[in-house]
Amino acid sequence: MDAIRWEGKTLYLLDQTRLPVEEVWLxxxxxxxxxxxxxxMVVRGxxxxxxxxxYACCxxxxxxxxxxxxxxxxxxxxxxxxxxxxxxxxxxQTAKSCGGDPEALIAEAVAIHQEDVEMCKAMGLYGSAVVPEGANILTHCNAGALATGGYGTALGVIRAAHEQGKVNMVYADETRPLLQGARLTAYELVADHIPATLIADNMAASLMAKGKIDLAVVGCDRMAANGDFANKIxxxxxxxxxxxxxxxxxVALPCSTIDLSIPDGVGIPIEERDKNEVRTLYGVQTAPAEVDVYNPAFDVTPHSLVTGIITEKGVIYPPFQENLQKLFG
Structure with a gap:
């Protein structure tokens, strides 16, 4: 499964706003x-x-x-x-060294794309080692092939564990307000015949209390030097x-998602999106038009709540700042 293709001199993107109802390449x-x-968010992750x-630079x-x-x-x-x-x-940097030659830039973009896929597969291999036999796994938002060059970060771990016969069930949070878990993660899991159950976001704690979740694995949009990280709200x-x-x-992420220039999560910029994403659901109004809305796209999880960081170079355990610096500094 992929969401990005380069053919000739054209970039094609799978329109993720239309999934899972339609598969449209733009x-x-x-x-x-x-x-x-x-x-x-035609393309996201x-x-x-x-x-x-x-590819847009190309x-x-x-x-x-x-x-x-x-x-x-x-x-x-x-x-x-x-x-x-x-x-x-x-x-x-490539443009400077090649004088803006389009073919050299295309080669670099293709390399970035291919490297991301390989990093995801390496992450999957390392991450699958922390998954117990018969695991019930919780994930949030979409960190799969659709959110990467292919294969996925958090879903890459799940895919690899499933290939090893370790996965009993994957619980996917629906992920309000844009339902990336319901629309995209469930779509990927069903397509790959991985056992999946969709839940509303507010059901996760109840499942944990009942002992039905063995581990949680999520993706990341930016990680600070100390291991604090931003991911979907x-x-x-x-x-x-x-x-x-x-x-x-x-949390599963490639080295390109680590920002060692930011000491901790306080410095991570958090995007705020259109208020109508919360007031409406696919064009249907679900709240008064006059009500104010707080709609950050991401929140920051402190490193103190993280068991381990799954990367293409292995699984990192505390102390995170010291160990991130050793591998990626």
């Missing part, structure tokens, strides 16, 4: 609509945003447009996922509930 030959696609932005180069301007437009699309800025900087609640009930809580 073509892009201009970087500006790609920035809009990132902003409107930190690694996938980075890959899409890399579109700008093919059109003979100013690459610095393209970089600025793409960088303004979403503020939290650090992979976006990591990929744009990598493409900018509601992740912090999962971590708090897991801590209270003694359920191991893991």
């Amino acid at each position: 073509p892009y030959t201009d970087y500006r609509p790609v920035a809009d696609a990132i902003r409107t 930190a690694p996938a945003i980075g890959v899409a932005a890399a 579109l700008a180069a093919l059109a003979g447009e100013d690459l610095e301007e393209a970089k600025a437009v793409l960088a303004a699309s979403r503020p939290t996922a650090v992979n976006l800025f990591w990929a744009l900087e990598r493409m900018a 509601g992740t912090y609640s999962v971590a708090v509930n897991a801590h209270f009930h003694g359920v191991p809580f893991y």
Whole structure:
């Protein structure tokens, strides 16, 4: 399963706003609509945003447009996922060394894409080792093939564990307000024939209290140097509930999601989205139009609630700051 394709001189994105009802691939030959696609979550998930932005830089180069301007437009699309800025900087460095040659930039974007898939597979292999036999796993939002170059971070761990016959059931939080768990994670799990049960976000603690969750694993949009991390809103609640009930809580991410320039989670910028995402549900009004809304896309989970950090280089345990620095500093 994938969500990003480069064919000839065209970028194709699977429109994730239409899943699971429709599978629609949208073509892009201009970087500006790609920035809009990132902003409107046609493509979403930190690694996938980075890959899409890399290919968008190629579109700008093919059109003979100013690459610095393209970089600025793409960088303004979403503020939290650090992979976006990591990929744009990598493409900018390539542009400097190759004089903006489109073919060299395309080769670099393809490399970013392929490396992400390989990192996810390595993460899956390392992460599957922490999954017990017959595991019931909880995950939040979507950190699968749709959110990455392919295979997935948190869902990559689940996929690998399933391939080893370890998974009894995956419980997927629906993930309000945009239902990425219901629309996307459930879609991936069903497509891969992995046992899955969809739950509302407010049901997770009840399952933990009944001993029905063996571990939780989630993705990440940006991790600070001390192991604090931002992920889809509601992740912090999962971590708090897991801590209270003694359920191991893991976060899976590639090195490109680690931002060692930020000391702790306080410095992670948190995107706030349109208030109508909460007032309505797919065009149906569910709250008074006049009511005010607080709609952050992400929350920050402190490292003290994290059992381990699953990366492409292995599983990191406390002290996180010291061990992250050793592997990625």
